[in-house]
Amino acid sequence: MKIFTAEQIRNCDQYTIKNEPISSILLMERAAEACVDWISENCNHHRNFAIFCGSGNNGGDGFAVARLLYQKGFDIDIFTNSKAKFSPDAQENFKQIKEISGITVREFKEAMNYRFDSRTVIIDALFGTGLSRSLENEMKDLVEFLNLKNNIKISIDLPSGLLADGIFNTDAVVFKADYTLSFQFWKKCFFHTETGKFAGKVQVLDINLSQDYIDDTETGDLVIDDGVIKNIFKIRDEFSHKGTYGKVTIVGGSYGKMGAAVLSTRAALKTGAGLTFILAPKCGYEILQTSDxxxxxxxxxxxxxxxxxxxxxxxxxxxxxxxxxKKTSESLLKFLKNYSKPLILDADALNIIAENHDNLFLIPQRSIITPHPKEFERLFGKTENSFERTVLAKNKAYELQIYIVLKDHHTQVITPEKKVFYNITGNSGLAKGGSGDILTGVITSLLAQQYSEEEAAILGVWFHGKAAELAAEKYSKESMLPTDVIAEFGNVFTELNAKVKKVL
Known part of the structure; x- marks a missing residue:
């Protein structure tokens, strides 16, 4: 799925209005209906909704949502600035609200004395993507007040206080949603540490914006979704042998750190490599031969x-x-000087390279490196935030002609062409030592199986995260181990084969 900027999304709205054709007010109604369908299905144990509506089109969405929820039998209280100059579509929906006697319209300041009981859901329709500066004055105070409430909170399209494409500053006040109902597209801010935490669980709602516009509009930012994976994954050929699926060599391990090599090797084996070798020190011989x-x-x-x-x-x-x-470092750098094939570099291999900036140019072109944020900083330098880090990663991927798998809550695969693929599988259960070692084994195995470097990196991070989701269901995020993640590889492959296999 493509990720569009706020401007591109507005252009998509306008293109849809012009070419479907559909009026802007009816497109707003369509978006509101999609929200209400999701809310009524998922919030059916809650009866009361306190809906906070701004003066722009996001507020118009909120007014329309309020009316439709009321028609479904929910109790509705609206908070707004009734004296504001509303956008035309917001004004039309506000007019309809005022004609419904069962909906109470209150001023923003009345929220301070409102009784938010346990069955009240707070809906944020204050600004959406229409914000151009940090919240301040009355709106800042209001959002800070609402954030203190323990009620379920839902944002329409985008939590108020966020930029769709970037970040104001790290101490800006932002509505902290439990769920964000985003229209048609993921927003870039959902994927970054400083901003994504405010969105809660994101639900992308299809509101039938123009497919022609979506297909024809270029973007370098994409989501690794099921559609992307189905186009990459190859069903295993029945008429094949171990040579068909390549040869892997995992290089790792040292005294006291053999577990990392074990995990990476096992991941390569369980991901389908034809032959797997492990180059390790003699002290790990018995461990590795017994474990794998x-x-x-x-x-x-x-x-x-x-x-x-x-x-x-x-x-x-x-x-x-x-x-x-020291001898490991010397041997690795000597090896890289004489090696030209794409390979995967992780963990201490990256730390050795980071000791001298010139070492970066020893990385063979088309290779895949898999740094976590601290390793990335050692390699390429410090940045102010994760948005700047992604920009730097794009530039370095282009400069060195390598793929960077930047590990984070939403891991990014960054290509030499400066494309960024954001992953949406996985969970915080992967925040344990050993998880990255597994990913190295997975990507190495896929590359050996004739997936391209881009395909191996994209499928690898998706696959790794999907297995983690299954492990968390069984063991919880707190208790799941990297070995539990590997144990779910077979179930992920079963699911993948079912999705891709042709059926009569």
Missing amino acids: PEAMFIEGGADYIDRFEIDETAVCGIGPGLGTH
Whole structure:
């Protein structure tokens, strides 16, 4: 799915109005109906709605939602500035509201004395994407007041106080929603740490905006959704053999850090690689042969790796538990100087490269690196926020002609062409040591199976997150372990095959 800017979304609205054709007020009604369908299905244990409406089109959405919810039998209180100059569509919907005797219209200031009981849902329709500066004065005070309430909170299209495409400043006041009902598209702000936390759980509602506009409009920002994955995933050929699915070499492990190598190797095996090797120090031999007997062991040193002897026909994933011993560092950098095939670099491999800026140019083109934010900072420098970090990552991916898998709550796959794919699978249960080692194994395995670098990175992060969702359902986010995530790989493949397989 494409991610559009606020301006592109407005243009999409206008294109739809002109070419469907449909009036703007009826398009607003369509959006309100989509909201009410979701609210009435998911909030049927709540009877009261306190709806806060601004003077722009987001407020118009709120007025229309209020009217439709009232018609479904819910109790409605509207809070607004009745003396404001409303947009034409907001004015029309406000006029209809005033004609309904069962809906109470109150001024914003009356919210301070309103009784928000446990069955009241607060709906934010104050600004949406129409905001151009931080909240201030009365609106700032109102949002701060509402944020203190324990009631369920829903934002229409975008939590008030957010920019769709960026960030005002880290201390700006923003409505903190439990759910955001976003029209047609994800907004970029939903994916970034500083802003996404205000959106809660995002529900993208299809309001039938022009598909022609969507298809014809270019954007470098995309969501890794089911449609993207179905176009990438390849069903396993029945007439195949182990050579069909490639050869993987995981390079990792050091004394006391063999677990990372075990996890990465097991992930590669469970993701379908034809042959899997593990290059590790001798101290990990028994651990690895016992834990992952399907993998073949290659000795690369005693207590740490001091030599990189890689089969040229294998796809190489380097880093899990590698350590940063001086001889390991020297051997890795020497290896990279003489290696030109794309590979996957993670963890200590990245930390070794980060010791000297010139080392970045040793990374073979089309390689995939998988840094978490701190590793990214060591490699490329500090940024003020995650939006700036993404811009820097795009520039570095282009400069070095590599793929950057920037691990975060919504992991980003950033291509040499400066495209950004945001992942929407996964959960905070992955915030544990070992989770990144699994991802390295997954992506290395997929690259060995003849997926392109872009496909391997996109499918890998989606697959990793999907398995984490299944693990959390069984064990909870708190208790799930990286090994539990690997144990769900088979179920993810089963689901994938069912989605893609042709049926009569």
